[in-house]
Amino acid sequence: MIKVGIVGGTGYTGVELLRLLARHPEVEVDAITSRSEAGLGVAELYPNLRGHYDELRFSEPDPERLARCDAVFFATPHGVAHALAGDLLERGTRVIDLSADFRLRDAGVWADWYGQPHGAPGLLEEAVYGLPEVSRDQIRQARLIAVPGCYPTAVQLGFLPLLEAGLIDADHLIADCKSGVTGAGRGAKVPSLLAEASESMKAYGASGHRHLPEIRQGLGDAAGGEVGLTFVPHLTPMIRGIHATLYGRLTGEPGDLQRLFEDRFANEPFVDVMPAGSHPETRSVKGANLCRIAVHRPGNSDTVVVLAVIDNLVKGASGQAIHALNLMFGFDETAGLDAPAMMP
Amino acid sequence: MIKVGIVGGTGYTGVELLRLLARHPEVEVDAITSRSEAGLGVAELYPNLRGHYDELRFSEPDPERLARCDAVFFATPHGVAHALAGDLLERGTRVIDLSADFRLRDAGVWADWYGQPHGAPGLLEEAVYGLPEVSRDQIRQARLIAVPGCYPTAVQLGFLPLLEAGLIDADHLIADCKSGVTGAGRGAKVPSLLAEASESMKAYGASGHRHLPEIRQGLGDAAGGEVGLTFVPHLTPMIRGIHATLYGRLTGEPGDLQRLFEDRFANEPFVDVMPAGSHPETRSVKGANLCRIAVHRPGNSDTVVVLAVIDNLVKGASGQAIHALNLMFGFDETAGLDAPAMMP
Amino acid sequence: MIKVGIVGGTGYTGVELLRLLARHPEVEVDAITSRSEAGLGVAELYPNLRGHYDELRFSEPDPERLARCDAVFFATPHGVAHALAGDLLERGTRVIDLSADFRLRDAGVWADWYGQPHGAPGLLEEAVYGLPEVSRDQIRQARLIAVPGCYPTAVQLGFLPLLEAGLIDADHLIADCKSGVTGAGRGAKVPSLLAEASESMKAYGASGHRHLPEIRQGLGDAAGGEVGLTFVPHLTPMIRGIHATLYGRLTGEPGDLQRLFEDRFANEPFVDVMPAGSHPETRSVKGANLCRIAVHRPGNSDTVVVLAVIDNLVKGASGQAIHALNLMFGFDETAGLDAPAMMP
Amino acid sequence: MIKVGIVGGTGYTGVELLRLLARHPEVEVDAITSRSEAGLGVAELYPNLRGHYDELRFSEPDPERLARCDAVFFATPHGVAHALAGDLLERGTRVIDLSADFRLRDAGVWADWYGQPHGAPGLLEEAVYGLPEVSRDQIRQARLIAVPGCYPTAVQLGFLPLLEAGLIDADHLIADCKSGVTGAGRGAKVPSLLAEASESMKAYGASGHRHLPEIRQGLGDAAGGEVGLTFVPHLTPMIRGIHATLYGRLTGEPGDLQRLFEDRFANEPFVDVMPAGSHPETRSVKGANLCRIAVHRPGNSDTVVVLAVIDNLVKGASGQAIHALNLMFGFDETAGLDAPAMMP
Structure with a gap:
């Protein structure tokens, strides 16, 4: 204890x-x-x-x-x-x-x-950047953890397999992200009122958001060099959840993308690669420390689409922080993090 | 096991x-x-x-x-x-x-x-009616449990202290109840569509709802005779939760109502009497096997108002069913039911 | 002009x-x-x-x-x-x-x-209290109008026919009201955030709300004396709309209640008495200057239930204000107020 | 008449x-x-x-x-x-x-x-494809109008200025679209229930949606040849509204993009180019026959981002149909379509 x-x-x-x-x-x-x-x-x-x-x-x-x-x-x-x-x-x-x-x-x-x-x-x-799927061993030894941001968690997990394998053009990545309102915190601001944010959808920070350099840094590590990223976050009328829709252009024949993702996360307790053809829903991770991912290649074109969902307050914040704690203190990785998501 | x-x-x-x-x-x-x-x-x-x-x-x-x-x-x-x-x-x-x-x-x-x-x-x-706050001992011995309905759970728990103590006119009870849409089940019906039920509030079954005889039976047991009840349920634009607002007319000076409720539920693990002056929110029990209750006497008049909230799928259904199982098999009463509600 | x-x-x-x-x-x-x-x-x-x-x-x-x-x-x-x-x-x-x-x-x-x-x-x-269904002629002559509050509009319109006809016990009126969050205004307050108010239902001001004396004054005029009223407002997870559920105890055989309501509002352009057995939805008046009302007598008991819905920003505020303006300046009563509600 | x-x-x-x-x-x-x-x-x-x-x-x-x-x-x-x-x-x-x-x-x-x-x-x-911003004159003469789909309306209006001016790579267009649930119609289907679709976000049809060929046809006309388009629609927890987020890669220095959009739609009564730096909200067009558009070039990179919002039931369907009717019969273009959107 x-x-x-x-x-x-x-x-x-x-x-x-x-x-x-x-x-x-x-x-x-x-x-x-x-x-x-x-x-x-x-x-x-x-x-x-x-x-x-x-x-x-x-x-x-x-x-x-x-x-x-x-x-x-x-x-x-x-x-x-x-x-x-x-x-x-x-x-x-x-x-x-x-x-x-x-x-x-x-x-x-x-x-x-x-x-x-x-x-x-x-x-x-x-300081160790606390994304366990990338730096589990360093986290185990760390004294100071920087828990990743919510958008950066979803975007990095979705792009990692493709960038690590060198399959997509790292200069032209697109991350279209949708977040529930808790992403804006508990501050009393007019745009976060139910009367303002409900029954509406809008982008924000299209010209530059603070999570951009963090995502770029992480993706750059995976790609082995600087990346070009367009990142557009959107405010979505729900309490919790992030849905990242990621677009990359294939640089050649990619082989079996489904297999690539499944292998990359095979031993990860908190990343769930969905079956081919799936569309993960944010509600399927509500309250749980999970990232669910699906990969698509529409029309067999040269554009790959990755869908990644997390609960911004859990895998995107507090759950991932506890995951780091578990690693740092040698506890079972899933301690305190094993309850299913709540649905409906 | x-x-x-x-x-x-x-x-x-x-x-x-x-x-x-x-x-x-x-x-x-x-x-x-x-x-x-x-x-x-x-x-x-x-x-x-x-x-x-x-x-x-x-x-x-x-x-x-x-x-x-x-x-x-x-x-x-x-x-x-x-x-x-x-x-x-x-x-x-x-x-x-x-x-x-x-x-x-x-x-x-x-x-x-x-x-x-x-x-x-x-x-x-x-068959034993499975409201542990009323029939815990019979549940322990039972082979067949009828798990109470969602509205009946909230309404009974709210009225019980007053009726058992004989403080209100049992012929004129009013239960104005608001339920999230999961109360209507997972059937594909037009009125349950998000496009129909969101951004709206409506009563239904004002002239008679199937939960009425069940509530009457339970309240009658507490009152020691037949009761008169007007019960109006409302469809509320949320997924989970029931808010019961109960009105009773005092037949005399009631003494300390707050104390009455606290004493009645003092040993109940799943009923939480809130401090005097509280207004319980349904979200404070989301996902948890709990009924939170507050009692008010507005303007010191002869009308008492009880506010009772539950998650209709937990304390109003599956959680209460597991509570009964725990009692029947001699498990810890709170086994499987000890996680806090999820909020926000 | x-x-x-x-x-x-x-x-x-x-x-x-x-x-x-x-x-x-x-x-x-x-x-x-x-x-x-x-x-x-x-x-x-x-x-x-x-x-x-x-x-x-x-x-x-x-x-x-x-x-x-x-x-x-x-x-x-x-x-x-x-x-x-x-x-x-x-x-x-x-x-x-x-x-x-x-x-x-x-x-x-x-x-x-x-x-x-x-x-x-x-x-x-x-000053003239600007409820046209009560004081149309005075409004026509007035220089200073007090536009009624949102809750008071719904509660008064629902109780008026019964009180004017002397059919219910004026000492024990109950108004259980549900309001969308715009009722709390555009101020940046934590409880009005989408993250706090969505997916939840709660009462507030159960021990006394500022609309209480206004409602009492209006109902007293109709009843010809002081009334006893218990008024409990609830915050509902929607933007617009008030649903008032009103309970009164009949003092005798009331005759045809449906007819009573239809006759009372027969010439009112902005009150719609729904067919017998109806349950009006707040969305049916969204954006429109209308109060829709239904009257029920569940189980033929001595309790009458009135359901009244308005858009709090229209018939509960700005629309009613324009109605007063139309009367004061001799315009067509429905000028600017004739568009149907938006549904879905 | x-x-x-x-x-x-x-x-x-x-x-x-x-x-x-x-x-x-x-x-x-x-x-x-x-x-x-x-x-x-x-x-x-x-x-x-x-x-x-x-x-x-x-x-x-x-x-x-x-x-x-x-x-x-x-x-x-x-x-x-x-x-x-x-x-x-x-x-x-x-x-x-x-x-x-x-x-x-x-x-x-x-x-x-x-x-x-x-x-x-x-x-x-x-048959004339009824997008007035493209084919106003043909609509005036037409006997048979095909009213554009909701997604196609938003996506075409957003991409048109860029494609007509030949500023972006037409082989690699990306349209990430978010729609309220009325886009799925009034059919009673489980995924459209409030209990399923609320508090959640998900993509669907990522591998191919029926609006894809329609959008491709329209964009191809603007581009003067076949286009390559990746189109991913998302189900958003709101009743009305489409938010299209469009990504194109510039093929050279584009000049003043804000001016380009303003000029393109200068005489269009139902397209509103927002000031530079804006993020249009779907609620700002709720109930109105309008497309509001903003254009961004994040970080001055070679990727241009267009944000376009419509009400899917109005500019995305019934309003646009009435606009066509007005043109066909020589009425004022805005007849019946001149009311402001409802907000909040």
């Missing part, structure tokens, strides 16, 4: 960590911090947790208390982990950061996209 | 049984029947189950195979359990019926509301 | 006024004010209006300009019309206030519910 | 024709046919129409009666217009077909995609 802390627990990734950890056999949540809600019981903010965590209250961030944890999750806006991670690592507490703070290896690129200097460039070298 | 069968597993209560039983430590699903889908893998119909039950296929109903199970759930339209339950009971298999077949003690009333003769009146005497 | 102004046009009732007035043959919108959005074109905030009102921009409230209008709509939070209405009336501009400022005849009751002194008690005597 | 008939009026395009024609100053609906609902009043099926068309009932298709109409709309499954159009044309009645029967010029291609022989190949030569 290890002790964990959660910094910034009032957002959706915070409550989702609590929901999943409630059933984790090896983890006890010792502290959850929130400046704005300090003193409030977690079940007062999230009534779904009544009967679980009845003693747990949001507290002011206390470095001493966090440092007594074996691991600390950051479910915070960018910048917070920059400020606190170094100290925790020095005291021997491992850090799993769900924010964007350590996802980009290049501090200058980070600064460009986030409009402020990188706050902890000295930690970048040891 | 016991073996269970599921008859009629293609509907929403069937898949919900599978979702919940996937994590039950004492139960193995041995057979699931469906005439229409015989041969199909369960995960082909319900992709959320891929990776669970990979060997399980829908099969033609086979009495021999079902009789080898320790218990059989019926997740069928009315009439089916009438035909099959008796034989299973004779062979020593316990029966947990999620349909309406054994909910009414009076075969004549059943025939009136269902438009056909009761098919197994001889079993009515031993 | 008359000129109208709109004060506070950035909320949902503001844009709905513009949508409906775009097709009004007798009205030109001359000014629309907003402190926060002054300078912005209306179609920049509301892209549905692109191609209409292309010259119209939000402006700082300018009393001179407003006073040049024939009529001014207030689509503002409470308190604003208190401050500005008197001056406009003095200059000969008629005022149609969609806020709560002039709905209650008693300034003291207003102060109790709104937590501040009434700002224009001297105008209360001439 | 002309008389029109509607064949097959019980589906969503049928009721939408009635909703829009209710306000058309030059059109009277004389007959509406439905074999399944013959005898039923239209407002009994569609309560939003109560108070409009009170005399109009669905009738058995009667060729004599239809032939007395000036124009007949077909809102039918494919094959029906094949059987009836020729006779009507001979009798002098003009035909506006909303089905796919006359959209493809090549009867063989039609037969391949629809799995049955073309039923009226002799009429293909005179």
Whole structure:
């Protein structure tokens, strides 16, 4: 049994960590911090947790208390982990950061996209990008994990087999992504109101979204060089879920694409390659730490289409963070992550 | 480890049984029947189950195979359990019926509301109405359980404390209930289409709904005599959830209503009396076997208002059925039913 | 052709006024004010209006300009019309206030519910409560209209025939109301987010809601004395629509209730009594200035159930305001209000 | 005033024709046919129409009666217009077909995609594809109009300026389209249930959809030769709306793309080119006969992204059909089509 802390627990990734950890056999949540809600019981903010965590209250961030944890999750806006991670690592507490703070290896690129200097460039070298399907062994040894973003998770898992095999033109990748509204967080903003976002569909950030450099970095690693990517996210009238529709142009005869995907993910507990001809639905992964994928080649043309779905709050955030924790502490990889998705 | 069968597993209560039983430590699903889908893998119909039950296929109903199970759930339209339950009971298999077949003690009333003769009146005497908060001890001894309907569960739990204490006029009870669309089942009907039921609210069955006699029977038991009930269900644009808003007229000074409710359900693992002044949300029980209740007395008038929410597929059907199973077989009451609700 | 102004046009009732007035043959919108959005074109905030009102921009409230209008709509939070209405009336501009400022005849009751002194008690005597089905003639003569609230419109229209005929016990009225989220306005609040309000149902304000005294006042007029009312509003996961389910106890044999309702509203262009046995759907009035009503007497008991639906932004606000305008200026009552509802 | 008939009026395009024609100053609906609902009043099926068309009932298709109409709309499954159009044309009645029967010029291609022989190949030569932005003059002279499909309308309008100007590689076009559920019609099918389609996103027909050849034909005309197109439609949890996200690869420096689009549609009443940098929302065209378009060139790369939104039932079906009627009969182009979209 290890002790964990959660910094910034009032957002959706915070409550989702609590929901999943409630059933984790090896983890006890010792502290959850929130400046704005300090003193409030977690079940007062999230009534779904009544009967679980009845003693747990949001507290002011206390470095001493966090440092007594074996691991600390950051479910915070960018910048917070920059400020606190170094100290925790020095005291021997491992850090799993769900924010964007350590996802980009290049501090200058980070600064460009986030409009402020990188706050902890000295930690970048040891930070491990926590996509287990790519870097499982490094995660096992890591002290500091950058949990991938939600869009980057779906897009990378979908493109990886094709790029690693060198089958598509890496200069012209297209990722058309659709996300539920929890992707925008729990902030009170007019465009996220039910009255505004329901019964509508729209693209956003078509000219550049912060997840773009993260995806480019990961795909570049797979391709062995820079990639050209057009990434258009869309706001979809649903609570959870990301559907990534990926387009690549084949550079030659690709062989058996279905087999390629099945082999690539054969031993992955959290990637499910659907049967040929399938169209995965986001609801089939609702609440579960899973990416379901299907690959199509319409009309036998030179364009390959990959469909990849995740729950943005689970495989796209809190579930993947717990997966990393399981790897880091030698637990069963699926501990706390074995419940089926909820459907309907 | 016991073996269970599921008859009629293609509907929403069937898949919900599978979702919940996937994590039950004492139960193995041995057979699931469906005439229409015989041969199909369960995960082909319900992709959320891929990776669970990979060997399980829908099969033609086979009495021999079902009789080898320790218990059989019926997740069928009315009439089916009438035909099959008796034989299973004779062979020593316990029966947990999620349909309406054994909910009414009076075969004549059943025939009136269902438009056909009761098919197994001889079993009515031993059938136990499976509302654990009322008949836990009888359920423990039972061989045949009638799992309560979804509306009846919410309405009874909300009115019970008041009726048992004799505080309200039992001749004039009002239950205004709102249900998500899964309450109408998985049948392909025009009014259940997203294009018809979304962005709309409507009452239905205002002049009489089949759950009315069941609710009346249960409330009558609590009141110690016949009750007068007006019950108006409404179709609500959401997938899961029932919100029951109950109105009763106080016959005198009631004392501390909050305390009354807390005491009545003090030892109930699946009823959560919210703090005074609360308004429970259906989403706070989504996927969980819980009824959350709040009691109000607006303006200190003589009208008491009870708000009760459940997930119609869990506490209103499959979860409550598993609760009964746990009681019948001496398992921990919360086995398979301990995960928090999913929110958001 | 008359000129109208709109004060506070950035909320949902503001844009709905513009949508409906775009097709009004007798009205030109001359000014629309907003402190926060002054300078912005209306179609920049509301892209549905692109191609209409292309010259119209939000402006700082300018009393001179407003006073040049024939009529001014207030689509503002409470308190604003208190401050500005008197001056406009003095200059000969008629005022149609969609806020709560002039709905209650008693300034003291207003102060109790709104937590501040009434700002224009001297105008209360001439203010006319703008429910045309009750006070058409007074509206025709009025200079200052208090447009009824959304819940009050549905509840009053549903109870009026019964109370006017003295058929039900006026001391024990129950109004169980369900509203879409636009009822809460366009403010950025966490509970109104799609991620929070979708896929859920909850009551709110069960212990007292600001529409309660307004409804009581109107029902009291119909009953000829004080009434006892329990009013429980519910937040429903849809954009528009109110469904009021009303319960009254008959004091004797009521005669033909269907006929009673049909006769009461026989000449009303915006109230539609549905055939006996109907269950009106909110979507059947989406975008239209209509209240559809059905009356039921379940089981021939002593409880009568009325189902009334409106679009909260139209018959519950902006449409009813335009109806008042039509009456005040002698236009055809249905001018600008004759389009069918949009369904699906 | 002309008389029109509607064949097959019980589906969503049928009721939408009635909703829009209710306000058309030059059109009277004389007959509406439905074999399944013959005898039923239209407002009994569609309560939003109560108070409009009170005399109009669905009738058995009667060729004599239809032939007395000036124009007949077909809102039918494919094959029906094949059987009836020729006779009507001979009798002098003009035909506006909303089905796919006359959209493809090549009867063989039609037969391949629809799995049955073309039923009226002799009429293909005179049928005019009813996209006014391309063939306004031919529509004015036409007797038989093939109203474009919903996806084809959005995709063609978005790609036209680029293809006509020869700016993109016509061999590698990508159209990623998202549609609300009314696109699937009013048929009672399990995947269209609210419980199945809500809170989920999925692609379908990724390997080939019936709208593909229609889009290819139209784009080919614009490009002056065959095009290569990958078209992936997605089912989106909303009632109305199509969002087309289009990707093309520039073949050289394109010049001012914003200007190109604005010039192309400068005189089009029903195409709205949004300001540079915009992201059109489907809700901004809900209920209106409009296509709103924005063009982006992310990162100044060689990939151009076009965002185009329509209401699938209006500009994607019934509205566009009425636009054709207006052109054919010399009415104002916007007659019956001038109301703003409804938002929120």
